[in-house]
Amino acid sequence: MVVCACNPSALEAEAGGSLQIQSQPGPHDDGAGVRGSHVDRQLLVHTMEELERTEVVLLACGSFNPITNMHLRLFELARDHMNSTGKYRVVKGIISPVGDAYKKKGLIPAHHRVTMAELATKTSGWVEVDPWESLQKEWVETVKVLRHHQERLEAGSCHQWQNSPEQEKPSRKRKWAEPRQNSTQKKPLQPNTKAAPQVKLLCGADLLESFGVPNLWKSEDIARILADYGLVCVTRAGSDAQKFIYESDVLWRHRHDIHLVNEWVTNDISSTKIRRALRRGQSIRYLVPDPVQEYIQEHGIYSAESEDRNLGVVLAPLQRNIEEDAS
């Protein structure tokens, strides 16, 4: 069955015992982290249940042209959902803006898009930006980006892995090339050999449905993404997504690897609409984080001209897949 959080009270039921331990939230608790309790025995049981959970890293690929509050909400909704199943613990979120070689119409230079995403995630304790994909000369298929990040996590887990319930983002900017170091003082709760977290692809329903666009995805890539990694898909129309999965053989085969998360608050803050509003001199405040809005204003990066970038150019995946089919 497709895992679907269609009923908010079902979320609570699924949460089970380990999430019912509540204490007064402190100023640093942003709402979905593990809460401690005062009783040692409860803490031990709590910890044991935590250890049985699979750690997950949510990876979002996309243009982020520009990043919006909707993108950021995807992470929050997905984390809440995965954590509440009792089977997973989301330890990190990664935003991976696509490279310029993707050739999408209106795509502005990657360094702007990466910077805006970094500004947007400054106040997040667990979501960060990774520029690796954007720095590659050629466009990189999504499955390869997933593979890159999974391999990195596995390399990092050979060192002492984090033992905190959630990965705290260090405040200093860190070069992503270094394996993650435990910068916080946390008492180790278990031996060093811990499995690396699982990377899952975070997306909206539009990505799920894009699997149906001819030549946009290689079918073996779709299967690999689902089988080796898994999808966390945030959607407002849960039944449409379920229908789409039902009607696709490859999605149906991997339905257990697709987690559908319901978005109750219709949140249509699409980047396309943001760019349109900007061209028309309309305000985008409160649709994107303030620092992003200020950056856009300061640099004047979106205009009628910028919207015409790559006009008439074939999208890189279409180009590549058609060429490979021809050869």
Added chain:
Amino acid sequence: MKNRIPVVLLACGSFNPITNMHLRLFEVARDHLHKTGMYQVVEGIISPVNDNYGKKDLVPSHHRVAMVRLALQTSDWIRVDSWESEQVQWMETVKVLRHHQSQLLRSATRMEGLDPDKPPSDLTAAPELKLLCGADILKTFQTPNLWKDSHIQEIVEKFGLVCVSRAGHDPQGYILGSPILSKYRHNIHLAREPVPNEISATYVRRALSQGQSVKYLLPDAVIGYIKDHGLYMTDSSQKGRSTQRNKGKTS
């Protein structure tokens, strides 16, 4: 910007809590009025409702005012006003409008008084005060006994309405269906939100009570305040009870 009519936008409501959607109303309304070429929006005011309004789950007004203040820290044109919330009892929206209008008149005459040699200009003339709301409020004018007819008339005749569209509402239809609204149609400005955004405070309260994240739905500073003060930890909205008195205010 010659000879534009200065306008102040006033939003009344529970703001329980304030969300990015509320803040968007101001931005969309200002853009809309500026595009007509006739107006210059000089200020926005958020006036949280009095505790005695009696709406379910309404947290004490000092919290709601504090949260609005935090949300507006980064705005250079919108401010919070606690006058309505500090009155002894709940008061009708038209009375809040009258209060703020007289305040604006007073400061306009004060400013002109400061420099008698300066001829009165558009900028020192008292701005027009308009009620800012979502399209759902326009619909509540139809609810029997919720608004006095004379008040509706005064609001649209003496002040004016700026109404921001919301999914599932047909503001044109509400206007056409009401003789008073139709008569003062020219004083009702319908602004379209170009980027649909249905963040409701009801949803936010429920999410908070269930320990779910509300980040990016409201300003971080407001979320921090909510956590620090343990607000919205319980939520009875799922029981679905509401009285007629509770309708008519934006959540």
